Amino acid sequence: MKCFYHSADLDGQCSGAIVKHFYPECELIGINYGQPFPWDAIEKNEPVFMVDFSLQPFEDMIRLANLATLVWIDHHKTAIDESIARHVDKALPGLREVGRAGCELTWEYIQDFVMRDKPEKAPVPLAVHLLGRYDVWDLKNPQVLAFHYGMLTYDTDPNDQGFWGRFFEPDEFPDWEVDGIIWKGEAILEYEAQSNAKYMAAAAFPVMLDGLRCLAVNRLLSNSKLFESAWDRNKYDAMLAFGYRGKGWTVSLYSDRDDVDVGEVCKRRGGGGHKGAAGFQCDVLPFRPSPAREAIDL
Numbered sequence: 001m002k003c004f005y006h007s008a009d010l011d012g013q014c015s016g017a018i019v020k021h022f023y024p025e026c027e028l029i030g031i032n033y034g035q036p037f038p039w040d041a042i043e044k045n046e047p048v049f050m051v052d053f054s055l056q057p058f059e060d061m062i063r064l065a066n067l068a069t070l071v072w073i074d075h076h077k078t079a080i081d082e083s084i085a086r087h088v089d090k091a092l093p094g095l096r097e098v099g100r101a102g103c104e105l106t107w108e109y110i111q112d113f114v115m116r117d118k119p120e121k122a123p124v125p126l127a128v129h130l131l132g133r134y135d136v137w138d139l140k141n142p143q144v145l146a147f148h149y150g151m152l153t154y155d156t157d158p159n160d161q162g163f164w165g166r167f168f169e170p171d172e173f174p175d176w177e178v179d180g181i182i183w184k185g186e187a188i189l190e191y192e193a194q195s196n197a198k199y200m201a202a203a204a205f206p207v208m209l210d211g212l213r214c215l216a217v218n219r220l221l222s223n224s225k226l227f228e229s230a231w232d233r234n235k236y237d238a239m240l241a242f243g244y245r246g247k248g249w250t251v252s253l254y255s256d257r258d259d260v261d262v263g264e265v266c267k268r269r270g271g272g273g274h275k276g277a278a279g280f281q282c283d284v285l286p287f288r289p290s291p292a293r294e295a296i297d298l
């Protein structure tokens with residue numbers, strides 16, 4: 001039995017850790033987009049979980065479902081849409097839903113389908129709920145962001161059940177212990193807000209991109225929180241973070257304006273994403289920081 005989990009973020013890692021918790025004999029294999037799939041390692045009819053992830057192109061998901069006994073749990077809209085377009089969504093076991101995170105769906109699937117003979121299904125543990133809400137950017141509860149940042153201070157390898165397992169056993173790890181991680185995260189958030197404000201004051205500049213007035217900054221592996229101190233939705237249409245990754249430029253766009261769809265802009269440039277957050281890659285940057293910043297007509 002194998003479980004492939006999205007290795008790139010805490011939602012994927014938590015999803016893998018949940019599977020491992022209920023199936024200790026399961027072999028966990030982290031995978032990310034662009035990585036080759038180990039076809040030779042899959043035995044005929046072997047049980048295979050794929051959580052918070054899908055193979056691209058989608059033909060490979062069908063190939064895997066024909067080879068192994070696949071359970072597919074995912075919330076990525078493009079992959080779910082493809083399964084529906086190919087009329088295989090009903091035939092593939094698992095749980096897929098846009099709007100809930102991989103770890104929330106994995107918990108529910110295991111409770112509903114695997115623990116069905118148990119007298120009581122366990123409710124979603126607080127840690128799973130908080131990580132899930134972060135992954136779908138539902139930040140209404142301030143604990144969501146703080147818990148995520150607190151978790152980033154640990155090695156979160158989902159094989160480490162000494163670390164993860166306690167989150168899934170509320171009697172062993174009561175909610176007040178989750179609070180300890182939230183307090184850690186709150187301090188990190190305060191530090192990051194200061195550090196982001198300094199970075200923006202030092203490095204942000206306006207550019208035009210495809211008709212969008214953008215506030216740009218040269219920074220990779222960030223998110224829209226970087227822009228908070230300098231963002232003015234009346235002055236700009238979008239936030240633009242960019243950086244060089246060895247093989248080319250990565251450009252990320254964000255916007256909180258109703259009249260702006262950065263996903264469409266990025267799609268036209270070969271990338272994609274959501275209406276409020278999207279990205280694309282390019283060999284040559286499609287804008288140039290002007291030495292006379294004021295000369296850009298914003």
Ligand SMILES: [Mn+2]
Binds near residue numbers: 075135
């Ligand atoms: Mn996810």
